[in-house]
Amino acid sequence: MGVSKDERFVPLYQIICNELKDKIVSGELQPNTPLPQQSELAKMYNTSEITSRRALMELVKEELIYRVKGKGTFVAERTGPSSDSGRAGQMHNVYFVHPRTNMQVFNHRFFSDMLSGIHRFCDENDIDFCTWDLGPDMALPADENAGYIILTHLPQAQEIPMHKLSQWKAEKRKMVTVHFYYPHLRLPYVISDNLTGGYLSTQHLLALGHQRIGIILTGKSQLELNQEFSLRLQGYKLALSQHRIELDPQLVVTMDGNQENEEMGYEGFRQLAAMDNPPTAIFATSDMKAIGAMRAARDLGWDIPGQMSLIGYDNLIVSSFLSPALTTIDQNASMLGYRAAEIVLFDYPDAHHDLVKDEIVPKLVVRGSTAGPGD
Incomplete structure (x- = not known):
């Protein structure tokens, strides 16, 4: 597909995004119609998969399309008019939620790598990211459109009780738990294996x-x-x-x-x-x-x-x-954090989809403290 002179200063991902958006808004692409995979889009526009993936991510953020893990990307049901600035309810903030504790605990390699992974994903997608200390009242921010990555346990800290998780789920907060999981609550989670x-x-x-x-x-x-x-x-x-x-x-x-x-x-x-x-x-x-x-x-x-x-x-x-x-x-805690942010932003399940979960496989690092018996 060609690019006009008027479009030559527009990022290519935005051109792809705009063309797909026009087809969705005009009705040419009907709800639940599958879209080309990002590899196919890359070939159609003679670009990289990074660019085509960015275009699809923009449409997901505007709630014009949705992703089903293992199946593909589909046109979303339209609930109201679209605009160039995106729909109301678009996510702009992701919070890493934790019980009150001495913040030096986050200097541990596992936690610092996890936070770096969350930040990397949010930065790639123009989403603001910060930590959120629940404090004694165990209250989330008054931000209905935010995403929440929740760590329920920390050393020497009060555990986030399950009834709070149930309450937040009833409030339809978009949340993913990390490091610990609660199968009976059917909350998305990412853990290390x-x-x-x-x-x-x-x-x-x-x-x-x-x-x-x-x-x-x-x-x-x-x-x-x-x-x-x-x-x-x-x-x-x-x-x-x-x-x-x-x-x-x-x-x-x-x-x-x-x-x-x-x-x-x-x-x-x-x-x-x-x-x-x-x-x-x-x-x-x-x-x-x-x-x-x-x-x-x-x-x-x-x-x-x-x-x-x-x-x-x-x-x-x-x-x-x-x-x-x-x-x-x-x-591999950086990937754990990255994947948690990806789920809360792009792969969050609705009531009709299966529980979204992921286990990040660790790796063995062999050094000098192990050898055969008597070696």
Whole structure:
């Protein structure tokens, strides 16, 4: 398709957007008609898929089209006249909602990467983004057209109660939960795949030849673990079962605490090392606990990885500079945040569509703290 001289200073994505909008408003494209895929649009206009995707995103924001995951993009039912400035109700703000806490918690790699991912998506789509401290009254902003990415749990903070989530859903707030999920409420969610992370960690140690693998968890007991540590434990058990290794309950150590710290790992290592038949490897389930375990090993005269392999979880910045550098799991939290923002802006389900959910697969980062038994 050609571009006129009058259009040569208009961004190409806007030209594509305007032409599709004209066809929708004129009735040439009827409601629920499928649109060409972004790859097909790119070929039609001799441009990149980035440009065609931007054009489709603009039409989604104006509520002229809607997306169905796995099926495509369709013309929306028209509820009123369109205008060049977009429809009333267009989203301009996305809030990252959290319970009141010490803000230094967001310096943790997982949270800072997640916030960066949300911001990147919002910036690409001209949406304002900020954090929102719920405060003691647990109140959302008075912004009916905003999107909300909600983190219900934080260390040393009051958990957002489920009745508040139910209330906000009844108010038709567009919200996505991250890191934790509530299937009975049918709220869209994005989480890190902690089961796969636990599996990858344990499988790595098994592949190196370890058979006795300890695990250090965070919780009051094995029956009182939160979602993330419960799933990491499930991944650990799954890897053992696939190698037909019977679970030894003595190798599962649970440390109580409100948030991850080195002392948990220090004490957990001491407990495992004191066994008559100690493990040859430990999955610490967080980098903070792994750092504490390293210190305990040094104090007790154990060599890592010569006498004990050690793997963490989180890929903190400091982990690559430890001695030895720590093998760990990177949760890909930036993609988690990016995907959450994408759902709240473009893939939000209506009452007739299935629950939208996504699990971001983590990746194993192999460094110097793991080796074969006796290597």
